[in-house]
Amino acid sequence: MRVISTLYRRFAQLIHEVAKFGTVGAFAYVTQLAATNLFWYVLGLPELVGQALGTFCATVVAFLGNRFWTFRHRSHSGLLLAYVLFFGLNGVGLLIQVGCLWFTVGVLGLDGPLARNIAGNVVGVGLGSLFRFWSYRRWVFRAPVAAGESERA
Template sequence: MNLIDRVRAVLPPKYRELAKFLVVGGTSWVIDTVIFTILSHTVLAEKVVTAKALSILVSTIFSYIANREWSFNQRGGRERHHEAMLFFLVNGLALGLNLIPLAMSRYLFGFNLDNYSQFGVSIADFISANVVGTIVGMAFRYWAYRRFVFPDELAAVSTDSPSTDTPEPLEDGSTGASSR
């Protein structure tokens, strides 16, 4: 039995979706962190908020594909373009939430190269952008994905509702459809 089968055997079905979301989120976090670290220590060293915005954008594209095809593949029922629009709208809001701790660290609390060493600023940036910001953004994303982007209600409606193509028979045996 492989690791995934063991996890499925132990994990109740209602938590499997959360586990998948966390795996996708962890992978997205690694993508985000690597890109942010490279950009903020090279070409965007003076513009760390821009570096973080770009790294989040790249990891968000990965996240959409992985969440749609794996984490929330049993949900939804929306047309793909509508779902993608909602996903990126939610992630745009989450991007703002994610950037707030980094911006506060840099501009409100003064954790910048004028006041601290490069090592101290790097640690402050990492904690504010990749720990605090990620936790805030992740909590919002999980709630919003389940509520708006991949709602369970749409899956239930699309599979449980009777088809409107065939009219229900009436008591007298007719379908009630008018014949013209």
């Protein structure tokens, strides 16, 4: 039991960030589904336009949730730069998802609905989310600089 409590104390902040990141991601995903379907079926927008606008809405929700909840204890300088980095890194995450789908369909030749969903919506989203979490912590919502480190820099 002591090992578990020691591990928890050591990784408590990371565990809480991962849990909050997942919660924000779930809200962003629901936002994407709702907004995209609203744009398609209520407003009658074309498929790609509705998808793009739904993705934009989800990205805004994800940015706000991660900035003001998941990583609120981290540095928050430069809102515009953080937002540009956030969108750019989301683009890389999207490329990871599309790459998984391309590999499954184009290289492996698996082109059924199950293969597409596993490749794009399970493996691709999973790998993309791991990349997003790591990159947000590293570049968008950086750890605050300690007092001694700022004097050395």
